[in-house]
Amino acid sequence: MSYLDLTIKEIHEALVAKKVTPLELVKQALERAKANTDNAFEIILDQEALAHASALVEPEIDNLLWGIPYVAKDNFSTKDIPTTGGSNILNGYVPLFDATVINLLKQKNAILIGKTTLDELAMGGTGKSGHKGKTFNPYDKTKQRMIGGSSSGSAAAVSAGIVPFSLGSDTGDSVRKPASYAGLVGVKPTWGRISRYGLFPFAPSLDHVGFFTRSAYDAAIVLASLAQSDPNDATCSQTAPENYMQSIGQSLAGKRIAIIEEIVKSKHRPEVIKAFDALVEQLKNDGAIVTIVKFRRDLLEAIFPIYITISCAEATSNAANLDGIKFGPPTWGATYEDAMRQARTAGFSELIKRRFVIGSYALLRENQDVLFLRAQKGRRLIVEQLNNIYQDHDLILAPSAPSIAPKFEDKTDQLSDEYLIADNHLVLGNFGGFPGITLPLGMLNDMPFGIHVMGRPFEEGLVLAAAQSIEKHTGLRNIIAPGEVNS
Amino acid sequence: MNFEAVIGLEIHVEMNTKSKMFSAAPVTFGAPPNSATLPIDLAHPGTMPTLNKQAVINAIRVCSALHMDIDHQLWFDRKNYFYSDLPKGYQITQNERPIGKNGYLFVNGEFGPRRINITRLHLEEDTAMQHHFYDYTLLDYNRAGIPLIEIVSEPEIKTGKEAADYVDKIRSIVTFTDISTGKMEEGSLRCDVNISLRPIGATKFGTKVEIKNINSINNVAKAVDYEIARQTEVLLSGKNVIQETRRYDDALKETVSMRLKTDSVDYKYFTEPNLIPVKLTEAFVADAIATCPELAEAKYARYISQLGLGEYDASLLIASKETCQYFDELVTLGAPAKIASNWLNGEISGYLNKNQISIELFPINASRMAQLLKLIDNGTISNKQGRDLFARMFESQQDPAQLASQLGMTQISDEGALLEVVTAVLNENAQSIADYKAGKDRALGFLVGQVMKRTMGKANPGLASQLVKQELEKR
Numbered sequence: 004m005s006y007l008d009l010t011i012k013e014i015h016e017a018l019v020a021k022k023v024t025p026l027e028l029v030k031q032a033l034e035r036a037k038a039n040t041d042n043a044f045e046i047i048l049d050q051e052a053l054a055h056a057s058a059l060v061e062p063e064i065d066n067l068l069w070g071i072p073y074v075a076k077d078n079f080s081t082k083d084i085p086t087t088g089g090s091n092i093l094n095g096y097v098p099l100f101d102a103t104v105i106n107l108l109k110q111k112n113a114i115l116i117g118k119t120t121l122d123e124l125a126m127g128g129t130g131k132s133g134h135k136g137k138t139f140n141p142y143d144k145t146k147q148r149m150i151g152g153s154s155s156g157s158a159a160a161v162s163a164g165i166v167p168f169s170l171g172s173d174t175g176d177s178v179r180k181p182a183s184y185a186g187l188v189g190v191k192p193t194w195g196r197i198s199r200y201g202l203f204p205f206a207p208s209l210d211h212v213g214f215f216t217r218s219a220y221d222a223a224i225v226l227a228s229l230a231q232s233d234p235n236d237a238t239c240s241q242t243a244p245e246n247y248m249q250s251i252g253q254s255l256a257g258k259r260i261a262i263i264e265e266i267v268k269s270k271h272r273p274e275v276i277k278a279f280d281a282l283v284e285q286l287k288n289d290g291a292i293v294t295i296v297k298f299r300r301d302l303l304e305a306i307f308p309i310y311i312t313i314s315c316a317e318a319t320s321n322a323a324n325l326d327g328i329k330f331g332p333p334t335w336g337a338t339y340e341d342a343m344r345q346a347r348t349a350g351f352s353e354l355i356k357r358r359f360v361i362g363s364y365a366l367l368r369e370n371q372d373v374l375f376l377r378a379q380k381g382r383r384l385i386v387e388q389l390n391n392i393y394q395d396h397d398l399i400l401a402p403s404a405p406s407i408a409p410k411f412e413d414k415t416d417q418l419s420d421e422y423l424i425a426d427n428h429l430v431l432g433n434f435g436g437f438p439g440i441t442l443p444l445g446m447l448n449d450m451p452f453g454i455h456v457m458g459r460p461f462e463e464g465l466v467l468a469a470a471q472s473i474e475k476h477t478g479l480r481n482i483i484a485p486g487e488v489n490s
Numbered sequence: 491m492n493f494e495a496v497i498g499l500e501i502h503v504e505m506n507t508k509s510k511m512f513s514a515a516p517v518t519f520g521a522p523p524n525s526a527t528l529p530i531d532l533a534h535p536g537t538m539p540t541l542n543k544q545a546v547i548n549a550i551r552v553c554s555a556l557h558m559d560i561d562h563q564l565w566f567d568r569k570n571y572f573y574s575d576l577p578k579g580y581q582i583t584q585n586e587r588p589i590g591k592n593g594y595l596f597v598n599g600e601f602g603p604r605r606i607n608i609t610r611l612h613l614e615e616d617t618a619m620q621h622h623f624y625d626y627t628l629l630d631y632n633r634a635g636i637p638l639i640e641i642v643s644e645p646e647i648k649t650g651k652e653a654a655d656y657v658d659k660i661r662s663i664v665t666f667t668d669i670s671t672g673k674m675e676e677g678s679l680r681c682d683v684n685i686s687l688r689p690i691g692a693t694k695f696g697t698k699v700e701i702k703n704i705n706s707i708n709n710v711a712k713a714v715d716y717e718i719a720r721q722t723e724v725l726l727s728g729k730n731v732i733q734e735t736r737r738y739d740d741a742l743k744e745t746v747s748m749r750l751k752t753d754s755v756d757y758k759y760f761t762e763p764n765l766i767p768v769k770l771t772e773a774f775v776a777d778a779i780a781t782c783p784e785l786a787e788a789k790y791a792r793y794i795s796q797l798g799l800g801e802y803d804a805s806l807l808i809a810s811k812e813t814c815q816y817f818d819e820l821v822t823l824g825a826p827a828k829i830a831s832n833w834l835n836g837e838i839s840g841y842l843n844k845n846q847i848s849i850e851l852f853p854i855n856a857s858r859m860a861q862l863l864k865l866i867d868n869g870t871i872s873n874k875q876g877r878d879l880f881a882r883m884f885e886s887q888q889d890p891a892q893l894a895s896q897l898g899m900t901q902i903s904d905e906g907a908l909l910e911v912v913t914a915v916l917n918e919n920a921q922s923i924a925d926y927k928a929g930k931d932r933a934l935g936f937l938v939g940q941v942m943k944r945t946m947g948k949a950n951p952g953l954a955s956q957l958v959k960q961e962l963e964k965r
Binding site for chain 1: 529532533534535536537538539540541568570572573574577578579580627629756758759760763764765766
């Protein structure tokens with residue numbers, strides 16, 4: 004048994020009792036990181052982590068993150084530590100500043116032991132488009148199944164028991180989907196709840212800082228450490244955060260839960276629906292009032308095209324700073340256009356270039372009305388419908404994915420019901436900035452599948468409480484991929 | 491065939507705020523290259539814009555001075571294009587909703603005062619400065635992110651003189667409000683001229699040429715006049731004006747082609763997602779306007795109505811904010827407005843011209859200058875002595891009053907003492923008295939001159955003249 008196999012709360016108790024030291028934890032985490040074969044790491048921070056851990060002597064009783072090792076997706080700016088965003092165009096780039104969340108965790112004395120793999124610039128959902136190749140799902144020893152993305156390495160590291168929590172980012176479902184595939188609690192709070200300063204942008208209107216833990220309670224701990232206003236992020240809320248440690252304890256009795264019929268009736272594995280229905284019954288027994296609600300089907304089917312249009316449009320603009328002139332691998336050309344073209348041709352993968360072309364096309368003067376602005380309109384209509392639901396309901400519940408993690412070789416029909424709705428509805432939370440959490444719902448063929456609970460803006464406390472209730476019913480708390488624990 | 495010019499101006503004003511438009515880096519001029527930068531100014535990944543409040547206040551003030559409608563919600567857009575001086579690959583600007591719309595100002599030109607409508611005023615950020623060399627270019631990011639306001643006129647200007655006056659009016663507003671140094675030669679105020687010709691009476695616009703790189707207000711007029719002549723010649727010779735960007739070459743005194751211009755640039759504008767629209771309360775806008783430093787127009791009116799200056803003198807003073815500042819100080823220190831104005835527009839202005847410096851570098855401070863003017867005003871010294879004293883004040887830091895007494899520069903204003911001298915002079919100049927009586931006015935001047943000579947110039951000339959006349963009548 005290793006203390007690393009425990010939750011943050013339990014590790015904290017052991018640290019306070021001096022049963023284990025931060026240095027011992029970090030050494031073990033580094034060992035596990037190096038032994039891991041899922042391709043979870045861009046960089047392992049041996050020296051920095053050991054130095055940080057060695058400096059921590061007297062445990063801080065009130066600080067639950069003191070001495071806790073963690074990893075961050077490699078799209079968070081870390082001062083003096085190379086950060087690539089999973090893209091060759093940033094190979095060798097060493098940031099000049101820490102992202103706000105990195106800084107906050109540093110102040111808490113949580114210990115960063117590595118930066119993790121991701122789909123290139125967080126633009127993907129498979130965990131195979133990063134410049135370091137595929138990241139594998141720790142639950143599948145045959146390495147055929149994906150962990151999903153784009154926060155692939157951060158999910159793998161927590162799922163494999165290397166660290167008890169990790170930072171990710173979620174623009175479509177980039178934290179919540181991998182969490183669903185890896186048996187984790189994946190949190191995407193309200194847009195503006197956690198500062199995005201220092202997060203390499205994909206599509207700012209949809210981007211969120213998120214994180215992975217292995218229990219709902221741990222999620223409350225991490226959220227409580229990260230949720231605050233930030234003068235460096237003008238979109239970060241000035242509203243004081245709730246007391247998550249307290250609100251997570253509230254009962255669901257009398258809470259009104261909506262289930263969107265078109266989502267649960269879209270194509271899922273029957274085992275998923277069976278587990279979902281069983282859980283709903285248990286929540287009803289807890290006193291929750293569960294209602295099936297309707298949603299415009301055409302709007303649900305438009306989620307993916309709307310998402311692609313808006314996210315690619317914003318992305319093409321956000322990534323325009325990556326031109327080889329100011330940082331990253333230097334390029335030379337006869338003219339500035341020449342230098343930029345060379346840097347960007349060599350620096351981006353084909354997939355990313357395709358997305359830039361799509362985004363650029365959607366923004367062209369002659370196309371804006373029918374593509375970009377139309378997508379914005381669709382987004383508004385969807386958010387309006389969701390707001391209508393939230394007038395009478397506190398939470399919206401849904402299976403987080405059609406099934407367990409797919410295989411890399413699986414072909415998806417992008418126009419199928421399964422793909423358009425069942426596989427994409429988590430994006431609803433990004434359209435409206437609603438807080439959402441995925442957590443394990445059940446196991447199928449030794450692979451986890453998940454459930455998603457989404458609340459009103461800035462009501463993370465209730466979403467956490469729902470997650471904790473669900474966790475009690477499923478018993479799937481603090482699960483680690485078998486065989487990964489090399490204690 | 492006779493043509494008329496259709497001219498519209500786009501003016502960029504670089505603000506002198508403490509920090510940049512969306513960055514906490516300082517706004518500096520002349521600092522070592524790339525010393526006034528933060529990661530955001532080089533568009534490092536993960537940096538985010540934060541809005542400069544003072545820049546917004548400044549924009550509101552200029553909008554108000556230009557009688558514009560002020561949008562009470564601030565929206566920003568991204569203007570996307572790749573260029574070596576543009577770190578992010580986009581500029582944050584206001585495309586859809588500029589902070590100011592529908593304003594105007596009056597220009598004075600060949601057609602008398604004429605209203606020129608102003609389409610829009612918006613906030614944006616500057617690009618990096620490029621230094622081009624033979625086979626390489628250096629980039630200075632100190633300028634990247636400095637707040638700009640862009641002011642776009644309707645194409646209603648007709649002549650070079652009107653165009654220059656329009657720019658001068660804008661320069662006056664931004665300097666009097668302390669928003670900018672407003673120096674075209676340093677690039678803190680830049681003017682792009684759009685100009686086309688059409689036959690008089692035609693409604694359709696001709697082909698438009700843009701002129702950039704104009705480095706002074708005088709050259710605005712010269713560039714426009716040159717371009718009108720050039721385009722007229724092109725059209726009269728039966729050719730077409732080419733749509734292009736030209737620059738004004740100060741040495742050649744000509745506009746020179748830079749590049750062809752097409753309408754095809756698509757900046758793919760969209761709303762900046764990292765800045766939530768900011769609501770400007772009525773109180774905020776009202777306060778920005780109420781606390782705005784006094785504009786030239788208001789000073790002009792005040793100088794005439796409250797200080798009793800003539801229109802010409804007042805107009806000379808308001809040509810420069812610094813001159814007004816100096817003048818206001820003199821008046822506050824007790825110097826009479828009329829004398830202060832005469833000296834500023836006369837002696838001081840002469841000194842500045844001779845030495846090719848501006849009033850900020852004038853070595854005599856307002857306090858000492860006010861003392862000098864008061865000595866003249868209360869008759870302690872004469873105007874002529876005042877001029878001598880003024881010349882000495884550049885070498886000595888002593889009080890003007892002390893200096894005057896050391897130099898023996900006291901004026902005889904005592905009537906009794908002066909009357910003795912006058913009587914003596916008259917007694918010695920019987921012929922002049924006779925001449926005066928015979929109607930020769932010149933004799934009066936001669937006699938006063940004798941009084942001045944005998945007092946070694948110390949007699950109060952007004953009093954001397956009055957006493958001579960008075961005594962002559964008695965004889």
